[in-house]
Amino acid sequence: RPRLILILGDQLSTDLASLAEGDPTRDRVVMAEVREEAGYVPHHRKKLVFLFSAMRHFAARLRRQGWTVDYYPLDRGLEDLCEAVLASARDLDAGELLVTEPGEYRLREAMKRRWPQRLSLAVRLLEDRRFLCTAEAFRGWAAGRKQLRMEFFYREMRRHTGLLMEPDGEPVGGRWNFDADNRKRYDGGRPLPGPLRFEPDATTRRVIEQVAETWPDRFGDLEPFWFAVTESQARDALEHFLDHALPGFGDYQDAMTREDDFLFHGVLSQYLNAGLLNPLAVCEAAEQRYYQGRAPLNAVEGFIRQILGWREYVRGIYWLLMPDYKEENRLHSHADLPWFYWSGETGMRCVAEAVRSTREHAYAHHIQRLMVTGNLALLLGVEVKQIHEWYLAVYADAYEWVELPNTLGMVMHADGGYLGSKPYAASGKYIQRMSDYCGDCRYKVSSAEEDNSCPFNSLYWHFIQRHRGRFEKHPRMGMVYKAWERMAPAKRRAILQRAEALLDDVENL
Ligand code: FAD
Ligand code: DLZ
Ligand code: SF4
Known part of the structure; x- marks a missing residue:
């Protein structure tokens, strides 16, 4: 039949x-x-x-x-x-x-x-054969390990696929990871290429009309619409990335700038996740650019690690731990998601920029998701379910298998450190170092206790203080607690007071 x-x-x-x-x-x-x-x-x-x-x-x-x-x-x-x-x-x-x-x-x-x-x-x-590691293989790798580390999984995947590997089993360039080279602030030194944009055809225009009619009030700009909608367009977008952005991908991987929403990122995740691009083919094409001398190793390795490492790793975790995973909330976060996550109306320049990019393109790059909107949700203690549903809704690449571990595990530390050992909590200093946002912000990034001090600063110390029991003994957080203890008691009190005042009036941040 x-x-x-x-x-x-x-x-x-x-x-x-x-x-x-x-x-x-x-x-x-x-x-x-x-x-x-x-x-x-x-x-x-x-x-x-x-x-x-x-x-x-x-x-x-x-x-x-x-x-x-x-x-x-x-x-x-x-x-x-x-x-x-x-x-x-x-x-x-x-x-x-x-x-x-x-x-x-x-x-x-x-x-x-x-x-x-x-x-x-x-x-x-x-079986979904588009992935490079099956759920079964991941389960086998994870079995018996107390804590999982992406870095070790990634090495296995490099060996398994032979990507950037020497014939003797050593990683190309003698190191598995070149992240230490990938922390430059954007200095205008390299032109910003932007993603390849496509004119909507009649089919796309018809869909735009139908979506506008069906959901007149939903979040997200409909136009300009420039995404690829076919495999062949997505391949052109990939070629454009490889030619123009990949060489700068490594250096500026963690940078943020008001000048541009995309920097040297691929803007390919929506195509990969919908099936228009194949992850292995994308990694192989990037690898070729290195062998051809057209992109440096720190860029190519960094890019391949995101797809071969992180993307497969989070999927493995999702299938290993669902359905209980979705209920995790180990830091007991229960605050409501502030309305400005939708409206973008906030004096925090970094957050306003991330929400604007999100509304315009259904895209924000990784550091905005992790260190701006994510970091803020963590410091505010936003309920995991609410922030999860926000990330799942607002990005063109968002599906639960990839979004949930990133939000719940990486950002909210709600799984108690299963996905990443240490929470990504950071003060405004991090955002200042990696971006050009702070100069133009209502808040003062160099202060933590004054009335106009950067909210990230006092909220960071409040987070550190309220989770002392959990993190004080963490080997990579001892220094932070020592720095907190060294501060004068009056300053500590003022910082915590400022944080409390912000937490009491979150909607007006
Ligand atoms: P690039 O910087 O060019 O990276 C190349 C590719 O690597 C991406 O296309 C993506 O496929 C992959 N990748 C990079 N980082 C990750 C990661 N942490 N997890 C999985 N894949 C990764 N990615 C999604 O695809 N869908 C999501 O719903 C999603 N939600 C996220 C939520 C939060 C809170 C955070 C912190 C990250 C999330 N990510 C998600 C990961 C990452 O931010 C996006 O994959 C990336 O920003 C997509 O843009 P790009 O294609 O320009 O990426
Ligand atoms: C995300 C999505 C949306 C918005 N709409 C549809 C749809 O109408 N039909 C469909 O087949 N798939 C859609 N998807 C993708 C599914 O939600 C996705 O396949 C599941 O979440 C599994 O990843
Ligand atoms: Fe963001 Fe603080 Fe910098 Fe303003 S001062 S842009 S809130 S980090």
Whole structure:
């Protein structure tokens, strides 16, 4: 009997296991834009346009390749993905549903537990072959380790793939990691290339209209819309990055500037996560640039580490620890997310810039996410669920498998240090060192206790003080506690008072 093949919005790759297993002359592909997926968080409107347009282009491509595709667009008003499969199953006497395993626990559980009965059809989940480390392999690597460290996982992955490896098993350049070279402030020395931008075609323009009509009030600018929406455009965006930005990627990896929202970052995560780019191919293309002498090793190694290391590592952690992971809140953070995370209306220049970039592009680079909006949420003690839902909603690249470990583990330290040993809490000094924001800010970065002092400063010490029991004995935090103790008691009191005053009036920061 013919089979149905469901392809999700973040599975837009012709290498999918489900397509490899299917037969275009007999089986039928199902794709659908549905309310449940569009509504589990208030996704940024640019993210919705990107996904729906990329889905429609992908369906058209499959049809050109000879597949029959049942495509249910937004205006069919379907509630969830199962309803779409049900509609197609009625039409075709299907014997089975094939799906490449979804990236989210919620959906995978529904497919396993509820769908077979609802559909009266066997549901077969196939491995997502786009990842370089399977959930099983990660589990094996993690077994028996008390604490996991990305760096060791990454070395295994380098050995496993041979990326930047010498034939004798040593890392190219004699070191695994060149991060120490990657901490420059942006000094204007290298021109800022920006990501490659594309004109919306008729399909994209139609989606923009539909999203504008359906969600007139949702967060996120719709236009200008310039993302790639096909695999071939995404490949052009990758080439553009490799030619123009990769050489500066390492040096300026941690920099932030008012001049530009992208610096030397790839702006490729939305394409990687939706299936338009393949992670291994992206790493190999970057590796070639090093061998061709077109990009330095600190840049290429740093870039490959993000994809081969961090991206695979967070996915491994997600599947290892879900569903309990999502409930973790070990620092007992319960404050509400301030409204300025949506409005951008705050006197803190660094935060206002990060929210503006987020609203305009459904993008902020890693250091803004980690050290500005993330750091602030940690210091304010924002409830993990609220900040998690914000990150999941506002970025074009956001899916729970990658967003949750970054937010809950890396930023909020809510897993007690499983993902990263030490919280990324930092004072305004860090932001001042890595950016040009502070000169133009209402607050004074050199002060922690005055009425106009930078909120990050007093909130940092408040965080250190309120979590003393947890972190004082931490080998990498002893120095911080010593510095706090060395401060005059009156100064400490003034700092904590300033922090309390800020915490009492968070909405007006
Ligand atoms: P580049 O700086 O060019 O890096 C290259 C690639 O490496 C990225 O495209 C991405 O695929 C990968 N990468 C880099 N860092 C990470 C990381 N920490 N985890 C996983 N992959 C990484 N990334 C997402 O893809 N989706 C998310 O929902 C997401 N949420 C995040 C939430 C928080 C709180 C933080 C701190 C980070 C989050 N990240 C997320 C990771 C990272 O910020 C983005 O991958 C990156 O900013 C994407 O921009 P880029 O393509 O220009 O990255
Ligand atoms: C994110 C998203 C959105 C907004 N809409 C859809 C949709 O309408 N149809 C669909 O198939 N997928 C969508 N997605 C992606 C899914 O949410 C994603 O596949 C799961 O979260 C698993 O990663
Ligand atoms: Fe951000 Fe503080 Fe600098 Fe203002 S002074 S930009 S709030 S770090």
